[in-house]
Amino acid sequence: EPEVTQTPSHQVTQMGQEVILRCVPISNHLYFYWYRQILGQKVEFLVSFYNNEISEKSEIFDDQFSVERPDGSNFTLKIRSTKLEDSAMYFCASAVEGGGDTQYFGPGTRLTVL
Amino acid sequence: AQSVSQHNHHVILSEAASLELGCNYSYGGTVNLFWYVQYPGQHLQLLLKYFSGDPLVKGIKGFEAEFIKSKFSFNLRKPSVQWSDTAEYFCAVNAAGTYKYIFGTGTRLKVLA
Numbered sequence: 210e211p212e213v214t215q216t217p218s219h220q221v222t223q224m225g226q227e228v229i230l231r232c233v234p235i236s237n238h239l240y241f242y243w244y245r246q247i248l249g250q251k252v253e254f255l256v257s258f259y260n261n262e263i264s265e266k267s268e269i270f271d272d273q274f275s276v277e278r279p280d281g282s283n284f285t286l287k288i289r290s291t292k293l294e295d296s297a298m299y300f301c302a303s304a305v306e307g308g309g310d311t312q313y314f315g316p317g318t319r320l321t322v323l
Numbered sequence: 324a325q326s327v328s329q330h331n332h333h334v335i336l337s338e339a340a341s342l343e344l345g346c347n348y349s350y351g352g353t354v355n356l357f358w359y360v361q362y363p364g365q366h367l368q369l370l371l372k373y374f375s376g377d378p379l380v381k382g383i384k385g386f387e388a389e390f391i392k393s394k395f396s397f398n399l400r401k402p403s404v405q406w407s408d409t410a411e412y413f414c415a416v417n418a419a420g421t422y423k424y425i426f427g428t429g430t431r432l433k434v435l436a
Contacts, residue, residue, distance in 0.1 A: 213366075240422065251429065252367075252413065257422035265422040300367065309355030309374060309417040312424065314367035 211235045213315035215301050221321045222291055230286045230318045232301030241284045242302040242312060243276065245269070252300065258284065259307060291322045325350045327416050329427035336404050337435050344399040344430050346388075346414030353419035356397040358388055361429075362410045370412070373397065384408070406436045 214233045222228050234241050243255040256266040258276050275287045284303075288295055298319050302312040330345045348354065358370040371382025378390040388399045397414060411431050415424040 242422070244424075244426075252415075252424075252426035254423035254425065259422075267423070307422050309419060311357075311369055311372060313369075314359075316366040 213301055213303055213313050215299075215315040215318050217318060218316065219319045219321070221323065224293060224322055225290050227287065227289050228291055228320060230288075230299050230301075230320070232284045232286070232303075232315055233282050234284055234301065234303030235313055236282070238303035238305050238313070240264075240304040240307045240310070240312075241276075241278070242304075243286045244300045244302065244314075245297040246300065246317075247294075247297040255286070257307070264307065288320075291320075293322050296320055296322045325416060325418055325425045327414055327425050327427040329412075329414055329430050331430045332428065333431045333433070335433045335435065338406055339403050340434075342399070342401040342404045342408070342432070344412055344414075344432070346397045346399065346427060348395050348397070348414075348416045348425070350395075350416065350418050355417040355419065356388075356390060357415040357417070357424065358382065358386070358397075358399050359413045359415060360410045361413065367413065370399070404432075404434050406434045408432060409434045 216231045241258045246252045256270045257264045298317045300317045301315040304310040304312045326349045328347045356373040359367045360370050371380050373380045373390045381387045411429045413429045414427040
């Protein structure tokens with residue numbers, strides 16, 4: 210069964226550095242998402258992406274964040290100038306359709322900012 | 324603003340016990356409702372979902388959930404849990420016409436063999 214994959218599984222970075230988290234969605238999916246989960250807290254929506262543009266974003270997704278689909282398979286989340294509070298698990302998800310269609314989640318990337 | 328509440332943060336049950344996990348949401352419009360499960364070391368997987376129609380929804384592994392619109396609830400149930408059901412369970416809501424899921428804080432279920 211096809212799965213969403215994410216790399217790396219764990220990323221450690223220094224405060225102020227830029228990180229890029231990578232996701233490979235399921236191949237026939239058209240809608241892509243990023244969520245994050247700070248340790249001990251709930252999963253929070255960051256952004257949704259369709260047809261090479263952001264379709265919806267949360268208040269968390271400020272100018273520090275950006276997303277891109279640089280080629281036909283990858284979907285990336287860039288965090289510029291990381292802060293300590295960016296330490297979290299970041300989940301990518303994809304879906305065939307938008308709206309309430311079932312989202313398939315990747316295993317997550319644990320980001321640790323020192 | 325939409326929100327989802329899961330009242331039980333930690334639940335411990337013996338095998339064969341019945342399970343009910345509560346989920347309430349706050350949103351006045353049409354919603355799509357989901358339960359996801361995260362087994363230790365694995366990613367979030369869909370257990371079941373409700374879009375419309377019969378409010379009693381059956382999912383994988385013997386789970387079911389009932390949407391009660393008047394109570395804004397979507398509780399998850401299983402008549403007889405197994406040790407392999409040990410996992411974290413997340414309720415999620417999607418407001419119709421939007422793209423994002425709003426998740427609850429999750430319930431950690433531990434089933435004792």
